[in-house]
Amino acid sequence: MSTPNALPYHDTKPQGAPDFYFETNARFRFLIARLGHEGWVRYLRDLGKSYYAPVNNQWQSGGLAAVAQYWRDFFAAEPGAKVEVEEKPDRVELDVQECPIFKQLRIGQREIVKEFCQHCFYLGQARANEAGMEMRLCGGNGSCRHTYAKSEAGLPPQDMSEIKEAQL
Amino acid sequence: MIGCYDFCGHYEWTFDWLDREGGHELVRAFWDEAINQDSQIHARELILNEGFEGMAKYWGHTLLEESPDLGFKITKQEDVFRVDMHDCPSKGFLLRNDLEQYRDYCDHCMGWIGPLMKDAGFTINHEHNHCGQCWWEMRKQGEPDADVSVGATSGEADVRLREEWTQDAAHVDAYRKASDPDGKHI
Numbered sequence A: 001m002s003t004p005n006a007l008p009y010h011d012t013k014p015q016g017a018p019d020f021y022f023e024t025n026a027r028f029r030f031l032i033a034r035l036g037h038e039g040w041v042r043y044l045r046d047l048g049k050s051y052y053a054p055v056n057n058q059w060q061s062g063g064l065a066a067v068a069q070y071w072r073d074f075f076a077a078e079p080g081a082k083v084e085v086e087e088k089p090d091r092v093e094l095d096v097q098e099c100p101i102f103k104q105l106r107i108g109q110r111e112i113v114k115e116f117c118q119h120c121f122y123l124g125q126a127r128a129n130e131a132g133m134e135m136r137l138c139g140g141n142g143s144c145r146h147t148y149a150k151s152e153a154g155l156p157p158q159d160m161s162e163i164k165e166a167q168l
Numbered sequence B: 001m002i003g004c005y006d007f008c009g010h011y012e013w014t015f016d017w018l019d020r021e022g023g024h025e026l027v028r029a030f031w032d033e034a035i036n037q038d039s040q041i042h043a044r045e046l047i048l049n050e051g052f053e054g055m056a057k058y059w060g061h062t063l064l065e066e067s068p069d070l071g072f073k074i075t076k077q078e079d080v081f082r083v084d085m086h087d088c089p090s091k092g093f094l095l096r097n098d099l100e101q102y103r104d105y106c107d108h109c110m111g112w113i114g115p116l117m118k119d120a121g122f123t124i125n126h127e128h129n130h131c132g133q134c135w136w137e138m139r140k141q142g143e144p145d146a147d148v149s150v151g152a153t154s155g156e157a158d159v160r161l162r163e164e165w166t167q168d169a170a171h172v173d174a175y176r177k178a179s180d181p182d183g184k185h186i
Helices: A020-049 A053-076 A100-107 A118-130 B007-039 B041-050 B052-066 B089-096 B107-120
Strands: A082-087 A091-098 A133-140 A143-150 B072-077 B080-085 B122-128 B134-140 B173-178
Touching: A020 A053, A020 A100, A020 A118, A020 B007, A053 A082, A053 A091, A053 A118, A053 A143, A091 A100, A118 A133, A118 A143, B007 B041, B007 B089, B007 B107, B041 B052, B041 B107, B052 B072, B052 B080, B107 B122, B107 B134, B107 B173
Parallel strands: none
Antiparallel strands: A082 A091, A091 A143, A133 A143, B072 B080, B080 B134, B122 B134, B122 B173
16 A cells, blocks of 8 residues: 555555545535534544544654654645644644645635634644643635644734635 | 545445434435436436437446446337346445445435436336345336336346346345335335
C-alpha cells in the first residue's frame, strides 16, 4: 500500500478522490439545516474527539513535531492542496495557500456553505484540546492560516470574525 | 480540515452519529437529501437526462477515480445497466483499516441511488455481501421480472462467480425491483 506515514488510516492509492469534497459540503448543509448551527458544532466536536482519537493520541505523545508531520502527510494525500507547514519552537503554523476543498467545490460550481471555514476551527480545536493544545484559525474562503500551539504558548482566544465566510 | 484521503472513514462514522442523534429516519434523510439531492447532483443530472448512457458516464468516471485498479466491471445493454463490483474501494478501505461504527455501511449506496433511480424511472436489483463485493442492475420501471441468475447479464464478469462471494464471513443482502434502502430481503 502507498502509505503517508503519519496518517492512521491507509489506502491503496496515494491521494483521495476530490469528488468526495462535494459530500463534505453537502454534509454540513444537511447538518445545519436539520440540527442548527449548534448541532453542527456538536457534530464537529464529537468527530474531533472520537474519529480522530488515534491522531490526537499521536499529537499528545509526539508534541508539535507530530503535529507538523501529520499535516505534511495529510496535505500530501489531499489532491490540489498547496500548503506550507512550519514548525516553530512553540507552535506549528499551516499556511494554506490553496484549500483543496474550495478548489474542487469551485471547479464543480457548488454552492458552498457560508460557515464552511468554521469547521476547521471547531474540529481543529477539539482535536488540539484532546492533545493538550490549542488551535486558532484566520482567513478562509480558499486560503487561511492554522496555528497549533501548546496551551502554555498563551494564544489569544479565537476571534470568529477572523474566519471568512465562503463564497463561490 | 476534513480530508478526502480517509473519506470513507469519517463518512461511515457520520452514519452512526446521525443514528444516535436522530435515529434511522435521520440517516435515511441524510442519504437522500445530502447525498442524492446535493452531493451527487452531477449524477442526478446525467441519469435523469440520459438514462443508461448517463449511468455509464457517471459510474465510468466515479469508479475510475475511486478505483483506479479497475476492481469493477460495467455491462450496458439495451434494457439494463449493470455494475459488478469485485473490489469496492470504499468498503475495502473500511475493512483494511478495521473501521466499523455503523451497522451496515453498504446500505448507504441504496440509500442515495435508490431514490435517484426512482425519480429517473428505474428499479434496482442488487446484492451486497458486506465484504467489498456487490452487483447492481438498473432496469426501467414496469418491465417484467428479469433473469438475475449468475452470469445472465455480465457473463464471466459476474461477481457471484468469485470464491469470496460466499466466503464464510459473508452474508448477502438482496433487493429486487427496489428503490428503498430498507427494502431488502435476505
